[in-house]
Amino acid sequence: MLNLFFPEKTTVIVGLEIGTTKVAAVVGEVTEAGGVNVTGIGQCPSRGVRKGEVVNADLAAEDVRNAIVEAEKSANVEIASVYLSVTGGHLTSLNTHGVFTATSDDHEISPPDVTEVLANAKVFSRPSENTVLHAIRQHFTLNGQAGITDPVGMLGGKLELDMHVVHGVTTRLQNPVRVVKGLNLEVEELVFSGLASSLALLDNEQKQMGVLVVDFGAGTTEYVVYADGVIKHTGILAVGGDHVTNDLSYGLRKVSPARAEQLKREHGAATIEGAAGQTLTLTSENGFDDRRVNLEHLRRIMVARLEETFQLIDDDIGEQGFHEQLRAGVCLCGGGARIRGIDQLAESVFGLPTTLGRANAVGGLRSATDDPELATAVGLVKYGAIRQKAQPQGGLVGKLRNLAGSLGIF
Amino acid sequence: MTSTENTPAATPVKKQLTIKVFGVGGCGGNVVSHISRAGFADVQLIVLNTDSQALAQCPLPYKFNLGLGLNGGLGAGGDPERGRAAAEEDEARLRELCTGVDLVFICAGLGGGTGTGAGPVLARVAKACGALSLAFVTLPFECEGPKRMKQARLGLEEFKAAADGVICLPNQKVFKLIDENTSVIETFATTNDLLAQGVRGLWQLVTRPGFINLDFADLCAVVRNRHSESSFASAEATGPHRAKEVVEKLLANPLLDGGAALGEADALLVSLMGGSGLTMAEVSRVMEQINRHAENAHLIMGAAIEESLGDRLTVTLVASRQPVNPPAAPKAPEAEVPEPESTPRAGTGFDLLGAAIASKPVPRASALKSEASQAPAVLTEVAPDAALSAPMAVSRSWRSRKKAKVAHPELGLETVTTGPFQQSEPTRHNGVNLDVPTFVRRGLVMN
Ligand SMILES: Nc1nc2c(ncn2[C@@H]2O[C@H](COP(=O)(O)OP(=O)(O)OP(=O)(O)O)[C@@H](O)[C@H]2O)c(=O)[nH]1
Ligand SMILES: Nc1ncnc2c1ncn2[C@@H]1O[C@H](COP(=O)(O)OP(=O)(O)OP(=O)(O)O)[C@@H](O)[C@H]1O
Ligand SMILES: [Mg+2]
Ligand SMILES: [Mg+2]
Secondary structure, three states: OOOOOOOOOOEEEEEEEEOOOEEEEEEEEEOOOOOEEEEEEEEEEOOOEEOOEEOOHHHHHHHHHHHHHHHHHHHOOOOOEEEEEEOOOOOEEEEEEEEEEOOOOOOEOOHHHHHHHHHHHOOOOOOOOEEEEEEEEEEEEEOOEEEEOOOOOOEOOEEEEEEEEEEEEHHHHHHHHHHHHOOOOEEEEEEEHHHHHHHHHOOHHHHHHOEEEEEEOOOOEEEEEEEOOEEEEEEEEOOOHHHHHHHHHHHOOOOOHHHHHHHHHHHOOOOOOOOOOOEEEEEOOOOOEEEEEEHHHHHHHHHHHHHHHHHHHHHHHHHOOOHHHOOOOEEEEOHHHHOOOHHHHHHHHHOOOEEEOOOOOOEEOHHHHOOHHHHHHHHHHHHHHHHHHHHHHOHHHHHHHHOOHHHOOO | OOOOOOOOOOOOOOOOOOEEEEEEHHHHHHHHHHHHHOOOOOEEEEEEEOEHHHHHHOOOOOEEEOOHHHHOOEOOOOOHHHHHHHHHHOHHHHHHHHOOOOEEEEEEEOOOOHHHHHHHHHHHHHHHOOOEEEEEEEEOOHHHOHHHHHHHHHHHHHHHHHOOEEEEEEHHHHHHHOOOOOOHHHHHHHHHHHHHHHHHHHHHHHHOOOOEEOOHHHHHHHHOOOOEEEEEEEEEEOOOOHHHHHHHHHHHOHHHOOOHHHHHOOEEEEEEEEOOOOOHHHHHHHHHHHHHHOOOOEEEEEEEEOHHHOOOEEEEEEEEEOOOOOOOOOOOOOOOOOOOOOOOOOOOOOOOOHHHHHOOOOOOOOOOOOOHHHOOOOOOOOOHHHHHOOOOOOOHHHHHHHHHHOOOOOOOOEOEEOHHHOOOOOOEEOOEEOOOOHHHHOOOOOO
8 A cells, every 4th residue: 555654765866967978967766775766867968068077167057957957857856956977187096095003902993093094094195276076995904904894893003094086176176066056956976977987887796806997978088997896996088989080070081070970970880890992972961972981991090099098098007907807897888888899899908808888786767777878977876875875874984975075065 | 969069160279479589699690580581470580699790780670799798799709608608798688588488499500609609508598487498500511620510519518408409400411402512601591491491390380270280388298308409301392292202302301311310219390381282191191101210209290281382291300319318417528529520621720701700809719618507497397297197006917918919109199189179178198199180190091
């Protein structure tokens, strides 16, 4: 029987990505059981963003409003606040280390000790113009014993903490916040878009085995490395599908950017196989056969860019020494994941099995969870659910969120 | 979503750079006069000399007589010490001239007194004022004698220590470019023209909105604090095979030692200019050929349309190699001054500028002294990236893997594209501008 007095309590969470090609708002609800279901989507082509950052606030505001209104209609809710993704070439990430030393070796670790080691791990050098976006606890080490998740109550004299920190230029982080606030929406939290995407795609097993998530968008490509269940590394290249399009419009002799974008989607692939000797005949607006494009050249130009982008990521994760830890391989999302053969190319560059990611971590509307371009927005909902679940308990996670500094709303 | 609305591309506007070209000494003044004839816009040409007579003959409006108090306007008489002293006397004035300037070109003929002695002082002052300083200098003809050559080589070392980059053009090499019977005056004219082209090539590279556009920052990234010595050459070709021919001509240029200068180069600036028919394919073809000859070089390139060129394609190239031991401070003068390899043809001590100099009192030089104070006054900048990258453990197995794989080639064209990325900062990665199409940077030919 339907219980009218005590309906199942649900919390509505909205994820908003102000991306380079599209603004996406995804509405989700958290069920009492803790699951996350997508109940609505709103999207709008984005005009005010380049390389993942707002360059025209007025246009961006208009596009965000449209996406939000559509999402409200779609989910039949009123949206008052959002989890907002951020990205951009200004973001920097690093792993930090904190140490707390007690007077004796049989000291019982207490919450204040944890607070202290946290504070200690927060001390690292960054430009004064930068703000910390995330300070994600990886694990504790107690008297040399690594991999501890909660040391409170354990005995030991030396407590260490490893943390992954993402920081960025304050003013550039605030640009999208200002756009959203200008529409009378609250920003619950700012979330690195790569982190959000990874939350949508990954299950705990993949995180445990070690996995690389690559979100190949239009203006930026974010990547996140998980191993042993925690985030080990994050990165971002301000290179994406717009670069592919621009390369094509350059290389195919005076093909307009709009035409290049269309050619990329319709005839593009991450391989030159089967393209040799083929030409495409383009038709002009008035229906005449206009000119011919060499398909092999088109593919070569694309492959060069895509391969280079993967290679740069591979170089970075290799340099950080994570290469051998990715037993669950590579997981691709973002619009770039739609490129034909992109998974094979990733496999050959990374030397790892590659899958096209679906938002497995979330249920509800398939049109949201199966869309590689919506990974970030869907992941934001998941992020919100994790945060809100952790919130009432306060404690460590509650304190950690404060590290987000002035940009967090709470 | 499928529609990609492209906001109409605004005409590429570059930050207005302040550029000054200085000519120091007789040769410098001649080169700068030549540049003024070549029609530069937005560049201030300034002539500095110790010789008031020479200054009077110079047709340019901005002139300054160095060391009037010391030399009384009589020139440095072939003594670099006097040239240096003259410049130091007027250092405050030089500083005024360099304040607020982004890029300073210094043209001088090495071997005499003013260009050799005053030039490096100017380079040091310009750098101290925050400008990027690039010197374009000549070395004397062999027939001018070993003393002048020695003096010139010392001056070159001082220039290298003081300026960000030095582009050096031995007059003797230019001689090979032209007919043996050409008069000295005509040879000078050819050299002056080459130096003017070099200045113009660089100037165009950083100021002209090209379809592959080079930024002043790009130039700085490669040149600043390198204190390197460079060669340069320029060539032009027309017709359907101009992309191929222009490179052939470049490689045949004695100034590049038959292409050897490219192989040794660790940085290469390439500036292409053509009429409206210039295509990306041609740019790729030129770059591909140059890439092949300059495998170890970090490439900077810019390409621009200049309607007036019609069917002509011109390429200006500057190849620089890192000094084996970068001159943080000038070396002890006597220690390692290479003597000119071959013996002069005419009588030793013959002064090409004899006529001009003979009319002046010529106190033949005291021993050269090079002071430690000539060291660059600006502290070496740390590459911004170096400060950011956190030290991390590197897995050995991976390193070897990377080697075997041969990642994308090290060379990268540093350019700034117009188009969709105009409104955002260029995506730089290890000094490479990733906004430039990958296939262009890799020199793949598309047509
Ligand atoms: N290419 C070229 N080289 C020149 C020209 N004039 C002089 N030189 C060379 O430059 C050297 C230096 O000559 P100047 O520039 O006249 O000497 P200066 O620096 O004025 O020094 P002082 O006359 O001693 O004050 C000579 O030895 C020549 O090799 C010129 O017009 N073109
Ligand atoms: N079938 C396809 N083939 C090739 N590229 C595609 C295809 N479909 C979409 N793309 C590209 O994917 C990009 C859009 O991806 P996405 O929506 O993830 O980007 P975004 O989130 O708007 O941008 P960003 O995260 O970089 O700010 C565009 O560059 C688009 O051209
Ligand atoms: Mg995105
Ligand atoms: Mg992205």
